[in-house]
Amino acid sequence: MTLIFLRNIGRFIFLILFQVLILNNIQFSGYVNPYFYIYFILLLPFETPPWLLLFSAFILGMSLDTFTNTIGLNAAACVLIAFIRPFVIRMISTGTEFMIGHSPSLRNQGVKWFAYYSIILVLVHHFALFFLEIFRFNELFQTILRVLLSSLFTLLMIFIAEYLSDTAKK
Amino acid sequence: MRYLFHFLQKQYIYFLFLALEIFSLALLFNNSKYQNSALNDVSNGIAGSVLNLSSSVSEYFSLLPVNRILADDNAKLHSNRSEAFYKADTASFYHNDTLYKLEYRYISAKVINNSTNKRNNFIMLNKGRMQGIENHMGVIMGDRIVGQVVSLSDHFCWVMSMLNKDCRISGKFKKNNQLVNIEWGGGNYQTGDVKEIPKHVIIHQGDSIITSGNSDIFPEGLLIGTIDHFTIAQEENFNYATIRFATDFNSLSFVEVLIDLMRKEKEDLKNSFKSSEH
Numbered sequence: 001m002t003l004i005f006l007r008n009i010g011r012f013i014f015l016i017l018f019q020v021l022i023l024n025n026i027q028f029s030g031y032v033n034p035y036f037y038i039y040f041i042l043l044l045p046f047e048t049p050p051w052l053l054l055f056s057a058f059i060l061g062m063s064l065d066t067f068t069n070t071i072g073l074n075a076a077a078c079v080l081i082a083f084i085r086p087f088v089i090r091m092i093s094t095g096t097e098f099m100i101g102h103s104p105s106l107r108n109q110g111v112k113w114f115a116y117y118s119i120i121l122v123l124v125h126h127f128a129l130f131f132l133e134i135f136r137f138n139e140l141f142q143t144i145l146r147v148l149l150s151s152l153f154t155l156l157m158i159f160i161a162e163y164l165s166d167t168a169k170k
Numbered sequence: 171m172r173y174l175f176h177f178l179q180k181q182y183i184y185f186l187f188l189a190l191e192i193f194s195l196a197l198l199f200n201n202s203k204y205q206n207s208a209l210n211d212v213s214n215g216i217a218g219s220v221l222n223l224s225s226s227v228s229e230y231f232s233l234l235p236v237n238r239i240l241a242d243d244n245a246k247l248h249s250n251r252s253e254a255f256y257k258a259d260t261a262s263f264y265h266n267d268t269l270y271k272l273e274y275r276y277i278s279a280k281v282i283n284n285s286t287n288k289r290n291n292f293i294m295l296n297k298g299r300m301q302g303i304e305n306h307m308g309v310i311m312g313d314r315i316v317g318q319v320v321s322l323s324d325h326f327c328w329v330m331s332m333l334n335k336d337c338r339i340s341g342k343f344k345k346n347n348q349l350v351n352i353e354w355g356g357g358n359y360q361t362g363d364v365k366e367i368p369k370h371v372i373i374h375q376g377d378s379i380i381t382s383g384n385s386d387i388f389p390e391g392l393l394i395g396t397i398d399h400f401t402i403a404q405e406e407n408f409n410y411a412t413i414r415f416a417t418d419f420n421s422l423s424f425v426e427v428l429i430d431l432m433r434k435e436k437e438d439l440k441n442s443f444k445s446s447e448h
Contacts, residue, residue, distance in 0.1 A: 021224050024285055030357040033287050050183045058190050066213040067221065068285070069292040069321060069328045072198030076191055083187040132198065134289050134335065134356075142356055146289075 004045060012060060015040050020067040031146045034153040035074075037064060038125050039161060041082055042118055043103045050086060057082030070133070077128040081121045092116045106162040118158050119151075126151045211323045218282070218326035221294055225282035232423045239424075243312070274389060275429040277301060279309075281422045282326075286359035291333040291419070293317060297427060298325040308387040308428040314417040315339065315381060315392045316425050327427075333359055333419055340385050341394050343371065344378040352379065352394055352413060359419050361398055364411040371409070373400045379413055386436055388428070 019037040041057050048056075061075030068074075089104070092113060106114045126147045134143055178185070279301075283294035297303050299322050309316040309329045317337065321328040330337055332354055339352045341364075348371045354362040367373065377397040383390025393416040400411035430436075 017220075020220070025228075026287075028287065030287055030359065051186055054183070054186055054190055058194070061194070066217045067283070068288075069294075070198070070290070071210075071213075072194040072196070076194035076198060079187065079190045079194060083183075083191075130289070132195075136335075139356060143289075 008040070008044065008056075011043065012040055012056075012063075016060070016063050016067075019064060024068065031142075031149045032153055033146070033150050034157055035126065035129065035150065036154055036157045036161075038078065038081065038122065038154070039158055041078060041085065042121060042158065043105075044085075045103050046089070050083075053082045053085060054079055073129065073132055076132060077125050080128050081125045084124060085121065088117060088120050092120075105165070106159070107166045114162065118155060122151050122154050122158070123147070126154065210321065214321065214323035214326055214328070218294060218296070218323065221283040222296060222326075225280070229280075229423070232421065235421060236423050239312070273430065273432050275431060276426040277303065277429060278424060278426050279327075280424055284331075284419070284422055286331075286333055286420045288333075289356050290335055291331045291359075292320075293329040293331050293422065293425075295327050295329060295425065295427070296325065298323050298327050300324050302429060303327050303427055306387065307430070309425050310388070310392060310428060311417060311422065311425045313391075313393055315388055315394055316417055316419075316422065318387050319427065329425075331419055332362065332415065332417070339388075339394060340382045341379045342382040344380050346371065349382055349384070350379065360415055362395070362413050362415060364397070364400075364413050365408070367400075367409040367411060369407060369409060373397060373409065373411055375399060386430070386433065 015037040019035065023034055023036055037060065040060055041053075044053060044056065057078040058075050061073075061078035062071070064074045065071045102108060104114065104117060109117070130143050130147050130150070277297055279295040279297040281293055282296050283292075285291045285293075293309075293316070295303075295309070303319060303322060305319055305322060307319045309319065315332065317329045317331040317334075319327050320330045332339060332352075334354065335356075337354065340349065341352050342349050348368060350367050351365045352362055353365060364379065375397055379394045379397065381388040381390060381392040381394060395413040395415040395417075398412045398414040400409060402409055
């Protein structure tokens with residue numbers, strides 16, 4: 001139990017630093033800003049109580065906001081996906097029992113399950129984030145393009161990370 | 171009552187979600203109020219020290235262009251020294267203190283965090299309240315504009331760069347002093363939009379746009395950019411153009427914060443005018 005706790009805290013710090021020090025500095029084009037740090041919310045164990053899910057997502061978002069001077073922006077988007085996460089899991093679950101202490105992963109749940117799971121959460125997060133950031137609708141097309149392109153890159157990174165951890169375990 | 175408790179217990183997660191969400195959104199949309207709070211000082215301080223550490227590493231990679239800019243500045247300063255002038259008449263170097271009163275002071279600051287790929291971009295500098303920086307001060311690089319201070323802690327400050335939806339710069343054509351507004355519409359960080367160009371102004375590609383000095387943030391005559399391409403609108407009253415920014419926002423390393431020594435006087439004057447209106 002303590003191990004799971006420590007591992008998640010370590011992941012939290014690593015992902016925040018990775019996002020702030022590396023991803024936020026990559027100049028690819030104005031349309032691609034991957035937000036890989038939400039991988040933390042995706043990987044929290046299945047039996048995490050909903051309140052803890054919400055609070056850790058809030059703290060995660062706030063920590064990132066501190067580094068980008070957008071207080072509340074990432075927090076709002078993170079809390080939203082932390083809230084819908086249990087519903088998403090219930091909606092797409094295949095009926096197999098989830099093991100205690102396990103996190104959602106490509107290896108245990110299969111490619112299809114994990115793809116649905118990450119695509120829904122990443123898209124919701126990026127939609128909320130980019131529309132709150134601009135908060136007007138007259139740049140609708142550009143904003144949707146940014147959401148889709150950024151989601152694509154975030155998902156790509158999540159899948160690479162999953163494959164890497166998968167091979168590391170073997 | 172028991173049912174109420176039972177209900178709350180069962181549905182607490184919805185309330186918790188709503189509470190956290192409303193709290194985040196309130197912070198987001200009241201950003202300006204939050205920026206003066208004590209919590210802001212602490213969070214800016216922590217973020218500042220981490221970003222400072224990372225920039226002290228990445229600084230080495232930009233030494234070459236920085237040196238070139240410094241060398242240029244040196245040359246410019248040398249050419250301003252009295253030795254560089256031909257002295258035909260010593261009287262021409264007479265300096266009258268009552269005529270030339272110091273209006274701006276410049277504080278050099280290092281950029282420790284910068285982005286150009288967001289819709290709203292901010293720059294963090296390693297100077298803060300302790301060094302005399304205040305909110306709403308202008309930030310420039312040489313004779314080009316960068317942005318405006320929006321948030322402070324003791325040793326760091328956040329600057330809203332021109333690449334931000336809330337940034338609107340008052341500029342003018344260098345050739346005929348016609349006023350225009352400059353905004354950034356997202357996307358490419360090298361180009362922005364020039365709004366509200368009066369119909370009678372003849373636009374050419376490459377026209378320089380400089381600051382108008384109408385806002386209290388920047389003095390007159392700083393270079394904003396040059397006209398890239400323009401459209402003549404048929405049915406509207408104004409023409410539009412895109413501007414190529416003179417500042418390369420992606421390679422900022424050292425900037426200067428403008429301290430307007432007469433700002434208080436200007437504000438007092440403005441306030442007295444406003445209060446006499448009512």
